[in-house]
Amino acid sequence: MTSGELQDWADRVAARDRRAMGRAISAVENGEVEAAALLKLLFERALEADVVGVTGSPGVGKSTLVEKLAAEYRRQRQGVGIVAVDPTSPFSGGAMLGDRIRMQSLAADDGVYIRSMATRGELGGLAPTAHDVVTVLEAAGCRTVLIETVGVGQDEVQVAHLASATVLVLAPGMGDDIQTFKAGVMEIADVFAVNKADRLGAGKVQQELDAMLTISPRPDGWRPPVVQTIATTGEGVSALCEAIAEFHAFGERTGLKRQRRRQKCRGRLLSLLRQRLFEQVYRELRDGAVDRWVDEVLDRRSDPHSAVEAMVRAGPGQ
Amino acid sequence: MTSGELQDWADRVAARDRRAMGRAISAVENGEVEAAALLKLLFERALEADVVGVTGSPGVGKSTLVEKLAAEYRRQRQGVGIVAVDPTSPFSGGAMLGDRIRMQSLAADDGVYIRSMATRGELGGLAPTAHDVVTVLEAAGCRTVLIETVGVGQDEVQVAHLASATVLVLAPGMGDDIQTFKAGVMEIADVFAVNKADRLGAGKVQQELDAMLTISPRPDGWRPPVVQTIATTGEGVSALCEAIAEFHAFGERTGLKRQRRRQKCRGRLLSLLRQRLFEQVYRELRDGAVDRWVDEVLDRRSDPHSAVEAMVRAGPGQ
Numbered sequence: 138m139t140s141g142e143l144q145d146w147a148d149r150v151a152a153r154d155r156r157a158m159g160r161a162i163s164a165v166e167n168g169e170v171e172a173a174a175l176l177k178l179l180f181e182r183a184l185e186a187d188v189v190g191v192t193g194s195p196g197v198g199k200s201t202l203v204e205k206l207a208a209e210y211r212r213q214r215q216g217v218g219i220v221a222v223d224p225t226s227p228f229s230g231g232a233m234l235g236d237r238i239r240m241q242s243l244a245a246d247d248g249v250y251i252r253s254m255a256t257r258g259e260l261g262g263l264a265p266t267a268h269d270v271v272t273v274l275e276a277a278g279c280r281t282v283l284i285e286t287v288g289v290g291q292d293e294v295q296v297a298h299l300a301s302a303t304v305l306v307l308a309p310g311m312g313d314d315i316q317t318f319k320a321g322v323m324e325i326a327d328v329f330a331v332n333k334a335d336r337l338g339a340g341k342v343q344q345e346l347d348a349m350l351t352i353s354p355r356p357d358g359w360r361p362p363v364v365q366t367i368a369t370t371g372e373g374v375s376a377l378c379e380a381i382a383e384f385h386a387f388g389e390r391t392g393l394k395r396q397r398r399r400q401k402c403r404g405r406l407l408s409l410l411r412q413r414l415f416e417q418v419y420r421e422l423r424d425g426a427v428d429r430w431v432d433e434v435l436d437r438r439s440d441p442h443s444a445v446e447a448m449v450r451a452g453p454g455q
Numbered sequence: 456m457t458s459g460e461l462q463d464w465a466d467r468v469a470a471r472d473r474r475a476m477g478r479a480i481s482a483v484e485n486g487e488v489e490a491a492a493l494l495k496l497l498f499e500r501a502l503e504a505d506v507v508g509v510t511g512s513p514g515v516g517k518s519t520l521v522e523k524l525a526a527e528y529r530r531q532r533q534g535v536g537i538v539a540v541d542p543t544s545p546f547s548g549g550a551m552l553g554d555r556i557r558m559q560s561l562a563a564d565d566g567v568y569i570r571s572m573a574t575r576g577e578l579g580g581l582a583p584t585a586h587d588v589v590t591v592l593e594a595a596g597c598r599t600v601l602i603e604t605v606g607v608g609q610d611e612v613q614v615a616h617l618a619s620a621t622v623l624v625l626a627p628g629m630g631d632d633i634q635t636f637k638a639g640v641m642e643i644a645d646v647f648a649v650n651k652a653d654r655l656g657a658g659k660v661q662q663e664l665d666a667m668l669t670i671s672p673r674p675d676g677w678r679p680p681v682v683q684t685i686a687t688t689g690e691g692v693s694a695l696c697e698a699i700a701e702f703h704a705f706g707e708r709t710g711l712k713r714q715r716r717r718q719k720c721r722g723r724l725l726s727l728l729r730q731r732l733f734e735q736v737y738r739e740l741r742d743g744a745v746d747r748w749v750d751e752v753l754d755r756r757s758d759p760h761s762a763v764e765a766m767v768r769a770g771p772g773q
Contacts, residue, residue, distance in 0.1 A: 173760040180758035194512045268759070310628045402749045402759075407737075409763045414732040417767075419725075431720045440498035441586070441720075442491040445727045449735075 138171050147178035153216075153277045155250070162252055165269040168416065176269055183275035185398075186218070188282045189381055190300030192325070197308040198332045201368035202377075203285045207249055209378045210281045218274035218282040219243075219251040220267065250274060264408040267299055298404045301397060302384050304377070306330045307346075309338030326361050328380045334365035334373065357393055359384065422448060456489050465496035471534075471595050473568070480570055483587040486734065494587055501593035503716075504536070507699055508618030510604045510643070515626040516650045519686035520695075521603045525567055527696045528599045536592035536600040537561075537569040538585065568592060582726040585617055616722045619715060620702050622695070624648045625664075627656030644679050646698045652683035652691065675711055677702065740766060 138146075149157035161179070164172040191203050200221070207217045243249045254270060267284065274282050284300060305326035331342050346363045354360065362380040366373035388394030430448065433439040439447075456464075467475035479497070482490040509521050518539070525535045561567045572588060585602065592600050602618060623644035649660050664681045672678065680698040684691035706712030748766065751757040757765075 173764075176760050177758045180760075398753060399749055402752050403745060405759055406745060406748055406752065406762055406766070409759055410736065410766055411729065411733040413763055413767055414736060415729040418728065418732060427721060427724060430724055431717060434720050434724065435716060440495045441723055441727055442494050442498075444724055445731055446491075448724070448728055449731055 140174075143171065143174055143178060146175060147182060147276070150179060150273060150276050151182045151278070153247075158250060158273060158277050159252075161273045162254075162270055165273065166254060166266055172269070176272055179272050179276035183272050184278075184280075186271065186275045186279050186282045187302070187381075187385060188271055188284060188300045190284045190286065190303040191306060192286045192303065193306035193308075197306045198368045199285050199306050202306060202330060202332055202366060202374070203283050204243060205368055205371050205374040206283060206378065207243055208371075209374050211243075211246060211248055215248075215280040216278045217249045218271070218277075218279035219249065220270055220274075220282065220284045221251070221253045222267065222284065222286045250277065250279065264299065265405065265412045268405045268409070271299065298401055301388070301394065301401075302327045302381050304328045304330055304381065306332050307342055308333040309336045309342050324355075327359065327384045328361055328377070329363040330366050330373075330377055331363060332366045332368050334367050339365060358391065359387055359393070418448065422451070426451070458492075461489065461492055461496060464493060465500060465594070468497060468591060468594050469500045469596070471565075476568060476591060476595050479591045480572075480588055483591065484572060484584055490587070494590055497590050497594035501590050502596075502598075504589065504593045504597050504600045505620070505699075505703060506589055506600045506602060506618045508602045508604065508621040509624060510621065511624035511626075515624045516686045517603050517624050520624060520648060520650055520684060520692070521601050522561060523686055523689050523692040524601060524696065525561055526689075527692050529561075529564060529566055533566075533598040534596045535567045536589070536595075536597035537567065538588055538592075538600065538602045539569070539571045540585065540602065540604045568595065568597065582617065583723065583730045586723045586727070589617065616719055619706070619712065619719075620645045620699050622646045622648055622699065624650050625660055626651040627654045627660055642673075645677065645702045646679055646695065647681040648684050648691075648695055649681060650684045650686050652685050657683060676709065677705055677711070736766065739769070744769070 146157055146161070150161050161175060163169075164175060189206070191199055191206070193199050203219060203221075207219055210217045243251065252270065254266065271282050271284075303325050305328070307329060308331070329346055331339055331346070333339065343363055343365065350360055350363075362383070364373055364377045364380050366377055368374070385394065388397065426448070430439070430444040434441055434444055464475055464479070468479050479493060481487075482493060507524070509517055509524070511517050521537060521539075525537055528535045561569065570588065572584065589600050589602075621643050623646070625647060626649070647664055649657055649664070651657065661681055661683065668678055668681075680701070682691055682695045682698050684695055686692070703712065706715065744766070748757070748762040752759055752762055
């Protein structure tokens with residue numbers, strides 16, 4: 138691809154050409170050779186968006202809430218990107234939930250771009266890819282990007298690092314082990330949404346969160362608001378938007394936003410570095426070399442650490 | 456450390472000396488320089504254990520179930536290791552749930568070794584570290600290692616790659632989005648446990664799982680059994696052990712176990728390779744170099760991809 142063609146591609150992304158955007162995101166996800174060069178051009182065109190992470194256990198109603206949040210931001214005339222991060226299937230390597238036919242209320246809206254993504258199997262690297270997808274959306278003029286992830290694993294903590302605000306969605310009836318749950322996730326939540334607020338037990342969840350927030354205040358002085366929502370009807374969604382905006386305003390006021398931007402940028406550089414170094418050696422190793430080392434280790438002729446040391450020695454630049 | 460001291464350390468691990476084991480696991484987790492050399496010696500002494508992954512959403516009762524499973528394996532006179540993987544706190548960098556005072560019924564049993572672990576913050580690398588911790592436990596004679604993880608993120612899929620069998624724990628009352636939940640996790644489950652089986656809705660969960668397993672059979676021909684458990688009383692736990700043993704027997708019979716061992720070994724080598732390459736460059740970069748690049752990118756004097764290319768060029772061996 139010539140540099141003129143790349144420029145043209147970047148310009149079409151900036152003009153919100155959906156095909157150009159889709160091709161750009163695919164190029165990023167598949168690690169195509171043009172991706173890095175294109176991203177450099179897109180980065181120049183990108184205005185930093187508010188990236189809102191929406192996370193929580195399966196079944197709490199995240200997708201519906203994200204759909205309604207997007208509609209709310211659209212009412213504010215903002216371009217909105219939605220990235221749904223799905224766990225990768227260990228068998229197929231693809232996103233488990235696939236390109237779900239969902240968020241149909243938004244499908245006809247030209248100002249909303251929705252994309253499912255998964256990690257790239259053996260090549261890994263959800264975090265750098267997600268950052269790059271956000272850059273594509275920013276270059277296409279999205280002022281808000283909603284990132285939906287499942288659960289509270291390391292992945293989600295990484296994706297939370299990429300967000301300027303993280304919404305943790307809870308719902309009544311998640312079991313009695315909520316103490317453990319809260320310990321594991323409260324630190325990533327800037328705003329809590331108690332969804333399905335019309336259900337029995339919503340008040341109890343609110344009370345428990347309030348108690349926890351009083352007992353363990355955050356070191357940065359922000360007290361995460363708890364917003365009751367009913368995603369299916371849209372109730373509470375504009376209050377949720379306001380709570381997110383308040384957090385952003387707090388961040389501006391206190392320097393927290395600046396600090397987060399630094400952390401986020403640092404995390405992006407390091408995860409990209411990790412990915413680049415690995416891909417370099419991985420490409421050199423193709424042709425059955427990994428499988429040969431697997432045999433050595435399985436037959437106990439070598440151990441994993443010795444095998445990897447040999448692979449590193451065989452890598453480029455050595 | 457001399458090679459005689461290393462040999463002595465490895466011998467003491469093999470003799471189940473708890474202090475030597477604790478030090479070995481810490482050395483692995485902290486990436487200490489002796490770790491790789493020690494692991495080579497331990498690998499020689501390690502008999503491959505059955506590694507059983509136990510995963511599921513927060514609140515379903517995983518910890519209690521793991522405790523009861525461990526007691527069951529102890530009744531079979533097996534050495535048992537328990538590894539609890541906690542999400543890393545984005546603030547403190549440590550395991551969020553910490554060294555929980557739990558599984559107290561096992562604390563006095565010399566044949567059980569319990570350890571919490573988290574990822575190593577910026578250095579990342581849960582998967583290679585978890586593999587290495589399993590090697591330490593195998594060298595110490597554990598015939599079964601139970602690995603408890605939270606959720607269904609990429610982390611858990613990685614840890615599932617390390618398991619010879621994965622148990623997915625569900626509980627009644629997880630909300631109505633169970634179709635989505637199942638799509639995201641069914642593929643990693645070799646055995647389903649419906650815990651809190653005395654609660655309202657346990658029968659419905661069982662029915663839904665049965666229906667799903669009938670509609671979407673696994674490509675490898677294994678039909679994951681669904682076992683009802685009440686972890687708090689221990690009911691159903693021996694049936695769960697039997698179901699896991701049946702899966703292992705199926706794997707032996709069909710070659711699935713062999714295939715999984717290959718995948719697992721390949722995954723271990725690649726994640727270790729990724730880690731090694733990164734650490735090599737990261738060490739060279741210390742002294743504020745990363746922060747200087749962060750400033751360049753934040754001030755828009757550079758973009759992330761150009762910055763990382765420069766870091767790679769500055770790395771060792773170039």
